[in-house]
Amino acid sequence: MNTNNQTKAIYTILAWTISGLIFFPILWTAITSFKTEAEAISSSPSLFMFEWTLENYSDVLARSPYFEHFWNSIVISVGSSLVGLLIAIPAAWSMAFVQTKRTKNLLMWMLSTKMLPPVGVLIPIYLLFRDTGLLDTKLGLVIVMTLINLPIMVWMLYTYFKEIPHEILEAARMDGASIKDEIFHVLLPIALPGIASTMLLNVILAWNEAFWTLILTAANAAPLTAFIASYSSPEGLFYAKLSAASVMAIVPILILGWFSQKQLVRGLSFGAVK
Numbered sequence: 001m002n003t004n005n006q007t008k009a010i011y012t013i014l015a016w017t018i019s020g021l022i023f024f025p026i027l028w029t030a031i032t033s034f035k036t037e038a039e040a041i042s043s044s045p046s047l048f049m050f051e052w053t054l055e056n057y058s059d060v061l062a063r064s065p066y067f068e069h070f071w072n073s074i075v076i077s078v079g080s081s082l083v084g085l086l087i088a089i090p091a092a093w094s095m096a097f098v099q100t101k102r103t104k105n106l107l108m109w110m111l112s113t114k115m116l117p118p119v120g121v122l123i124p125i126y127l128l129f130r131d132t133g134l135l136d137t138k139l140g141l142v143i144v145m146t147l148i149n150l151p152i153m154v155w156m157l158y159t160y161f162k163e164i165p166h167e168i169l170e171a172a173r174m175d176g177a178s179i180k181d182e183i184f185h186v187l188l189p190i191a192l193p194g195i196a197s198t199m200l201l202n203v204i205l206a207w208n209e210a211f212w213t214l215i216l217t218a219a220n221a222a223p224l225t226a227f228i229a230s231y232s233s234p235e236g237l238f239y240a241k242l243s244a245a246s247v248m249a250i251v252p253i254l255i256l257g258w259f260s261q262k263q264l265v266r267g268l269s270f271g272a273v274k
Contacts, residue, residue: 066227136222145212
């Protein structure tokens with residue numbers, strides 16, 4: 001075996017190992033969801049040798065309005081993604097094609113806001129939402145998700161737009177295209193893979209957000225992250241039911257990721273190869 005083949009084999013083994021380590025907690029959660037509570041907390045748990053049951057899933061569906069939480073997650077994640085795109089596309093266009101000396105500083109400042117611990121702004125945001133009547137509303141969570149993910153959306157779209165030759169837009173301007181025509185009829189069709197991957201990534205981030213959903217919701221707008229947290233109670237953790245709730249929460253986003261993986265990879269690699 002030559003050096004190249006050895007290197008390829010090592011990278012393949014390493015990739016499968018890392019993938020297995022990442023996937024194992026999901027597999028363990030899925031298996032635990034089919035155990036009884038006694039088996040789930042056993043000091044010597046078995047991976048497959050136990051009595052499989054669907055009782056946890058039936059209990060979860062009977063106890064909690066799963067589909068209401070599911071609908072809230074869809075509205076919040078998709079709504080924040082669409083609103084974010086309406087803001088991020090023109091912002092990224094201006095930074096990519098109408099640059100100033102402060103463009104890069106502005107981009108870095110936007111990205112630095114993601115490094116701020118959420119708890120640092122918890123009290124003012126909570127009080128603001130309380131006084132404006134946005135607590136426990138889907139609109140309030142759409143606003144929060146849009147704001148916390150907007151820097152990433154702008155950065156990603158800016159990167160995609162920078163890879164588009166400026167000559168294409170200049171030709172459109174010479175033909176009399178307005179800024180609106182330039183964005184909607186020239187820029188968006190070319191950058192569609194990048195825009196789609198940006199929206200998909202934002203949907204995933206909003207779907208998985210737990211901190212703000214637990215703080216700003218109670219019952220009416222609670223998404224699936226709050227649905228999972230409801231199985232942690234003063235009486236203790238119900239591991240089997242908690243695992244069943246977790247599986248029911250992650251399966252929809254796993255299915256979305258599975259069917260959109262080609263589009264996501266294509267968008268994330270947009271402009272990487274000339």
